[in-house]
Amino acid sequence: MLDIRFIRENADAVKAAMKNRKADVDVDAVLTLDARRREIVGEVETLKAERNKISKSIGLMIKEGKDPEAVKTQVREMGDKISAFDEELRDVEAKLKEGLLYIPNMPSDTTPIGESEDDNPVIRTWGEKVELGFEPKAHWDLGAELGLFDLERGAKLSGSGFPLFTGKGAKLERALIQFMLDLHTEEHGYTEVAPPFMCNAETMTGTGQLPKFAEDMYSVPLDGLYPIPTAEVPVTNMYAQEILDRELPICHTAYTPCFRREAGSAGKDTRGLLRVHQFDKVEMVKFTTPETSEEEHEKLTADAERVLQKLGLHYRVIELCTADIGFSAAKCYDIELWAPAQDKWLEVSSCSNFKDYQARRANIRFRDENGKPQFVHTLNGSGVALPRLVIAIMENYQNEDGSIDLPEAIQPYMGGLKKLEK
Incomplete structure (x- = not known):
């Protein structure tokens, strides 16, 4: 706040x-x-x-x-x-x-002013669009043919937007999660945490989900709990109402499922795995000093990009303008993967610097060099979100016979499997 x-x-x-x-x-x-x-x-x-x-x-x-x-x-x-x-x-x-x-954060001085998402500048791209040499199949057709997921049975269990992964599809989800956690902990220096998947209203308020976005979240009214929309919520609030006595930055990564009603998004991109109400995500969260938050924001974004680079996926980084930036963020980069069958970019990560906005709401402080309590700066980013990562792998690595090659980086996590096929 x-x-x-x-x-x-x-x-x-x-x-x-x-x-x-x-x-x-x-x-x-x-x-x-x-x-x-x-x-x-x-x-x-x-x-x-x-x-x-x-x-x-x-x-x-x-x-x-x-x-x-x-x-x-x-x-x-x-x-x-x-x-x-x-x-x-x-x-x-x-x-x-x-x-x-209800008042959102002040955009950073360097956040571009714009009227809509059309004014988000592209900062950089990595890789090239894949040349398949044939008409690409959509991920929902590939997934059905290879038995990677069963959307109809998922809908039977919970309703539309709750995918059911099966067989090698379920293993691929687990493998990607493990791959990302290992990368962030072993190469990027994050400490892994395994937080609760439900949080109370105070915790949801600390990161800005409540009261503004109550209609976008699921809730368990009798218990006063909310299934988390992102691991950002419990991980950031780990230090709520505390004065940190540890050297900053503190860097955490966590896997959680995420639950989002997205009440305002009905009818948008509902086919396949494009927009779902439950999905897996590996999150990165940082607690920094005000002086280092901009530098750490760039590092965090690079850490998310490294996931996609190791998987050999073409992506771009855009900076969100003032009209498109998230409620609590002062500055934000979105990372988008290219999906050839969709013929469009798919967001898989938002990397945000909240400055002291969340810290004021959750009362998270540190002692400066003079021993005076100051609010920390908080940052977070998806590192990265599934299942759009799965979509990009399926559509970019597909073969004309309907099989899907697996990126080399993920093969050890799939028991050495190099290809998904019937």
């Missing part, structure tokens, strides 16, 4: 940033609540000082034989006013906090 003092002192800049983001938020309403809160606090402090002064006179009046009842009545009336102000203050502070939770 943004610091209310920052909003107060930079109101015009915040409003301009929200306009660039296309964010429908009422900054003036938040500032009005903040002004009223400070006004109430001032009134209460004045009343308490006056009450204390008058209260001291009661003892003196009694000693002098004077009747203190009128003064006592005045003190009680002042106490009633203080109680009324305290009640109003609680209401104003609750509304102020809620208002702040």
